[in-house]
Amino acid sequence: MGTEVAGEEIEVSGIVQGVGFRPFVYRLARRLGLGGDVRNAGDRVIIRIAGPASARDAFAAALADEAPVLARVEQVTRRPAQVPDGPFRIMESAAGTVSVGVVPDVATCPACRAEIADPKARRFRYAFTNCTDCGPRFSIVTGLPYDRPATTMAGFPMCPACRAEYEDPTDRRFHAQPIACPDCGPKLWLEGDDAAGADPIERAAALLRSGQILAIKGIGGFHIACDAINADAVALLRARKQRPTKPLAVMADMATAHGLCLITPEEEAALAHPSAPILLLSLKPGAPLAPGIAPGQRHLGVMLPYTPLHHLLLAAVGRPLVMTSGNRSSEPQIFHDDEARDRLAGIVDAFLMHDRPIARRLDDSVARHLAGRLRIMRRGRGLAPMPLTLPADFADAPPVLALGGELKSALCLTHGAKALLSHHLGDLDEPATGDAFETALADYAALFAHKPAAVAVDLHPDYRATRLGEDMAATRGLPLERVQHHHAHLAAAMAEAGWRRADGSVVGIALDGLGLGEDGTAWGAEILVCDYRTSRRVARLAPIPLAGGDAASREPWRVLLAHLDRALGRSAVDGDPLLAALFAGKPLLTLRAMMDKGLNAPPASSAGRLFDAVAAVLGLAPDRLSHEGEAAMALEAAAQEDAPPYPFAFHAEAVPIEIDPAPLFKALVDDLHAGRHAPAMAAAFHAGLAEAFTGAAARVAKSEGLTAVALSGGVFQNARLLEETVRRLESFGLTPLVPGDVPANDGGLAFGQAVVAAARLMG
Template identity: 80%
Template structure:
């Protein structure tokens, strides 16, 4: 007999790792104990040399499906006493190691459907392979007293399962049953009695609007097949056009959408994100679910409550975040009752507290991989690995941007990119952001050595980052917006500091550039420490400043004036209706004088302008991305791409001029060309032009990889066309997947830039 101390690192909290170790030890005849100690699992093991070697090998090879063993260290130790036990958790620092909330596993789904089972139709059924995790954690290590289940004492039957190594609920911290666990109820005017799920389903079938308390917050639910119910929800929520997410079981989903094998796997994954899927012709959904779109956001039921409610309703359900327009999602009972009054008719409630707000994750399959568009429930807070030569990086707190905000905390070669926190231009979201910052840094015992912020000094996140730096005596590292986008794509793809520079294409709305102007369509040459712009889209004045981001006809006027000349714009009969009743003369005077008309090279505003010209965008957008989404949905066929002119560099900066595109587009409109073909030609022309500019930059600087990021690259057609053009030129595209390409990934890029600048 020999003894060993074995230390396991990685994702080993909340995944059933200690029960797995216990069962493995008994199977191999190992004596000793296992316990949590912060990020680590410590094992004191005894056995023959062969048994210990087999035990250590199996710890990684046979670990639970949700675990991620990143390191395993062994050293000699005294032989422990006979038997094997799970010891109480020890002290230790926890940095990144909590598993996200996990969708209901097949075994628990079967149990709630079995009339003979103790948990038949129980809405809070879970085991070590599924159920709430991050949404209920109040402290670490992950033990029941440090969760919102602390107030529910286990009944004898649950305690017996919890203590039984042969049971799949052995040390399942959220274990519960109808006798001792959380309970459901339905509240609101005229709510029927009886079983809350059955009564709620009856209300939904009757066209009523319900608030449903879930894992990370409340949803607003209605019958997704009822035009009247969807219209009522939109009117009450003041959400006229933004698509609504739909929840459907597998059979319903197959009837509604075209689903590839890769997309089916994503829907069935434990993370259970909202997935953008193409609608089938004649799908039984209200047309108001996603007006003008060819895709819908569809998600599988991921809690027992969802499975029960869908089965009782017998139809797909809208499941959209429960909030008033632009406000954060409600996740506390009293806040929901107040904020959702007048929107919902009833509340399906439960008494398990939610520790933190978690919006649903959103993803789509594009360019050969699943691309995360919003990181939330099911994905956060899984850590992201940094390239191997970041192992000795100092800990960084990165604050992200103003829109789609998220935080990033790093520990050596691992980064914790937080869940989606919302747009900080809303006061309530800003307050929630500060609460999330305190929550994350305390929960993960993070002690940063440097704070990274966006270059824009007026972002709330930047101001807060500077204040934290001043209060704690920490250096603050400003990172240019598009450099952060490129660095995020590089780091996720394993690009090492030692690999040198890449070319990069950054396409988004707006970000403050190194020269103090607004950027949004750039070609860069950058490594982690520095970035230089080598090409840009020709800038236009944004008349009215922020108003140009909300009213697409404003950038349309600026683009057309520049490309065609004002006289041609004023005399073109096809444009008369576009600008009828608009203060064109006033805006032109503003642009001429540079009065509240900052110049910007923005891909987002170019998309808005083309959508406005093609009649795909309203005069005033109701949500960010509305015009660009409509333009992508309209694109049809594979026409010849519209031309853009690449001017040679002047003072080291080349310019991608869209004027030829506008001239051909106007001619096509006059000729009555189908709108779908024009939209497609625009997408492919933009992809071709930027890929060519990036290829020129790569050749000039001896580079072989091109990073692609920015919110505009969430457009699948544009991304796939750009990737195809780059590969045809022998270049390696570095494309984000787990890190959102939009500003939700900014903090990740800021963190690696700040870390690299602090390393030798």
């Protein structure tokens, strides 16, 4: 055994594996003249250092201040220790369970971008260039610990030059598991084109410039791409994909993005972040884009190129590209080669392919800067599976598996103080998505060696995720926790804000489409008083019947009819030529009979359906929606000026208290007759809804002695509504708890279910 000297042991926890942390520590120690060693130990890094106390202090401070871009240092613990004498070394990893240590896929770093642009570099124009600061991670991992044999790079043995970089602690590719070069790494080719021998990127660019549509294999799956300026190409893509109006995302470099959109410094930083999300940005008037990109919208989903392939292709095309999910309408994104060839035939004209397998499907993440910070709308590539930290008094919580809801599904695993909220998995009412969900469940459980002590599900008995959770709990003999939909929404907002169990109750405003309530009816515009274990509904939007059940969620005029009949009376609706024209040719007698008899016309207090109805009366919604949220998005886009709020009534004698939109609809009809223009009416609606719910929440908070108000539900992804609601709550002296890293829509449900179940198990 060698000589030992007095020093200290430093334990670093957080995201410190697969991010170049050990070579960073090595270089830091050498720079400060310290001896010792560093090794991985499960989900921690253990460092032993010897040297002057001042140098050790500087070293400890730099561990967080100068950490690699992908690292997240959460705790640094120092203790005296005997340290091997001699120069600083990197040691072999110790045994340990990595429970939450997989890093998300990361956009190409500046050094690698420079390398692929340098004709003298051996990776010049190489589409799979990466290093410890960038490249594929979660999309290629097949097992833990994270090492090349447990990735889809296992089939690409390193050449001597790559091996030398991989083994050199001073090199930025030290232990970069996806390391590759043109001699030993994945290859690119073009299928479906006759230009044999041509450079695949240059030829793909030529096809795109000529108006053709391509499938492009990326990190987490296939995209369908076309020229975003070519109106005919965009129209053809929409026709082939059967996607008539849903906005399309665009990939552009930063300079082009500034030419298309108004971008704040905060938004520019979000675009350039290593997670590289699709960011919703304000369109510039007259932006040079095909009009079919985002019809009727004032915002555009933009992402920067995030792989070397994207950088090279975009530069070769010389214009922005549509980059939409490679799938058929409503199906999951495709990530297997043969499935792409089969399912995308007839949609695309050619395929830009490569031979690196994708371990799991990862849709692009979607975000928007709202109410002072970036807020995630869809958690996917670049964000998952980055762990979320639970509030302080959840550290000893038992592990929970939560399965989320039916739409925008995601699952969540908790492990001590951490929660792993999965990537977006899609809508489970689509059979192929349901199968993918079950595959993802098995994948996460195996990858993270998760053994739950309980399973959490939604109250709705017909959700596929609920049935799956019931079967799993019964088979394994585990407790099953059923969590009401809106309680889960609000618990997710509370937990992300760090609200402890010991902090007690909050008032919660939950605004979304529909979720099953504790009374067996459909809820979607509720005020609750809740802690993590329990919730109590104290107020709601006055319910209306959904004539035709699910059909009312697709046809806004059905919901409008119910609201107008309730607010004005049927004879007034039928006797008003302007209103009667809205329902021309519609089977009003049948629908009204259904509502009278309660036949396939369940009552619902839905904010989402209220948006649909208001959009319909303003002529902003089609008879039948082509995608979820279409009417609400049109209504938000129209609300481009300030206007006094429309009135709502407040029935305090009702149990629960009712927030009545009848005065809103009376005012809307009066303004229609007066010829008031739609932007002012749309703005007045947003202001009125915010005023009604914040006023009611403030009354509840005062009567209950509470000071915080949690906001959640998909409707709060509306910028105007969220910002108006936050402003009004703060004017009452209340603290809003608003989701940011967790989607406010159903993509965050599983996280909320998990913390509710954990709190109940902890007692």
